[in-house]
Amino acid sequence: MLKPVIFSLLVIAALAAPQNDYTYDLDAAASCDSTQCVLPDCRCSGTSPPTDIDIEQIPQFVFLTFDDAIQQGNYEIYSSLFDNLTNPDGCPVSATFFMSHDYTDYSKVHDLYVKHHEIALHSITHQALTDYWRDITIEQLNREFGDEKVIITTFANIPPESIQGMRIPYLQLSGDNTFQVGKDLNLTYDCSWPTQTFRKPGLWPYTLDYKSNQDCPIGPCPADSIPGMWVVPMIDWTDQANIVCSMVDACVNIPDNTDDLLQWFIDNFNVQYLGNKAPFGFFVHAAYFNADPIHLEAYIKFVDYLQGLNDVFLVTPSTAIKWIKNPVPIGGGGWPECTQIDDLGCDVKVCQLQKDEEVRYMTLCGECPEVYPWLGNPLGIAEN
Numbered sequence: 500m501l502k503p504v505i506f507s508l509l510v511i512a513a514l515a516a517p518q519n520d521y522t523y524d525l526d527a528a529a530s531c532d533s534t535q536c537v538l539p540d541c542r543c544s545g546t547s548p549p550t551d552i553d554i555e556q557i558p559q560f561v562f563l564t565f566d567d568a569i570q571q572g573n574y575e576i577y578s579s580l581f582d583n584l585t586n587p588d589g590c591p592v593s594a595t596f597f598m599s600h601d602y603t604d605y606s607k608v609h610d611l612y613v614k615h616h617e618i619a620l621h622s623i624t625h626q627a628l629t630d631y632w633r634d635i636t637i638e639q640l641n642r643e644f645g646d647e648k649v650i651i652t653t654f655a656n657i658p659p660e661s662i663q664g665m666r667i668p669y670l671q672l673s674g675d676n677t678f679q680v681g682k683d684l685n686l687t688y689d690c691s692w693p694t695q696t697f698r699k700p701g702l703w704p705y706t707l708d709y710k711s712n713q714d715c716p717i718g719p720c721p722a723d724s725i726p727g728m729w730v731v732p733m734i735d736w737t738d739q740a741n742i743v744c745s746m747v748d749a750c751v752n753i754p755d756n757t758d759d760l761l762q763w764f765i766d767n768f769n770v771q772y773l774g775n776k777a778p779f780g781f782f783v784h785a786a787y788f789n790a791d792p793i794h795l796e797a798y799i800k801f802v803d804y805l806q807g808l809n810d811v812f813l814v815t816p817s818t819a820i821k822w823i824k825n826p827v828p829i830g831g832g833g834w835p836e837c838t839q840i841d842d843l844g845c846d847v848k849v850c851q852l853q854k855d856e857e858v859r860y861m862t863l864c865g866e867c868p869e870v871y872p873w874l875g876n877p878l879g880i881a882e883n
């Protein structure tokens with residue numbers, strides 16, 4: 500009995516070890532020359548808006564994003580928050596879901612997509628060690644994010660081209676690798692890179708054709724040219740002790756009642772809105788609303804407050820990038836059309852699946868896979 504055990508341990512060790520990594524021969528990014536780097540395909544990093552039209556005519560984009568698994572419980576909160584809301588241009592209000600695979604209900608992913616929200620990648624394993632994400636190879640990243648894309652398009656039954664963005668767990672970048680893999684997966688943008696330095700005025704989204712001047716709080720940051728890949732900076736908030744935070748639920752010194760919490764949201768929003776109108780992000784995890792009832796109360800009031808401002812648009816990063824590529828005055832000719840949804844339908848099934856020694860239930864659209872989908876086996880095919 501010993502021999503087969505040792506053999507299978509060796510096989511497992513070989514599978515777990517980083518396989519032969521392939522690297523790219525990228526060119527070191529040169530300083531950005533704004534006469535060479537021009538829209539729609541290239542933009543230097545910087546705090547100036549993409550157009551010199553009057554600031555009143557520039558839209559204030561707001562990104563409402565949620566990280567981690569999508570499940571029945573948080574889906575109901577999202578529906579109660581956003582259903583039937585529209586922006587000043589008549590298009591539906593959209594939030595962005597950086598979703599991780601484990602424990603996600605894919606029928607709810609489908610429903611969010613149909614309700615005009617953006618589904619974005621946040622890895623299969625959501626591995627808890629930041630070293631794993633910092634040192635990760637291109638090949639492992641492709642499995643975490645490329646296989647996740649296959650899982651989502653298959654089991655939520657949504658079009659692959661609707662998936663345009665990614666965020667790395669713990670915002671732990673891996674230098675060029677993060678962005679190279681995003682580009683290889685035909686994504687438009689990454690939204691994992693915080694900035695503390697470029698809060699006031701705020702940093703606008705830009706491409707990685709040339710060297711970025713963004714500060715690097717959680718390195719390594721990219722050093723080489725990755726043409727056409729957009730960085731959507733996570734502009735830090737400050738808490739009441741003036742300490743910076745990238746995810747709102749990571750801010751420590753915050754008010755303990757609804758009205759003051761709302762005012763704190765508005766104060767952080769105003770840093771951008773009363774400044775250069777760089778897109779403002781409200782980045783939280785799905786669990787944020789469970790932590791304290793005042794979070795949801797203040798959030799509802801904040802969304803309502805934003806809805807009262809006729810130059811504020813609650814959109815996804817990909818919609819904002821569409822406008823940045825072709826910046827026109829609010830309501831002017833060439834304003835981006837509302838995103839069209841391609842509803843491929845969802846025949847809901849609840850599947851009882853094996854994940855190694857565990858049993859997992861997976862709710863999805865279409866046919867049950869044979870085993871729980873995972874790294875290297877996104878379609879969940881049983882080994883023979």
Ligand SMILES: [Zn+2]
Pocket residue numbers: 566567599621625668669
């Ligand atoms: Zn996460």
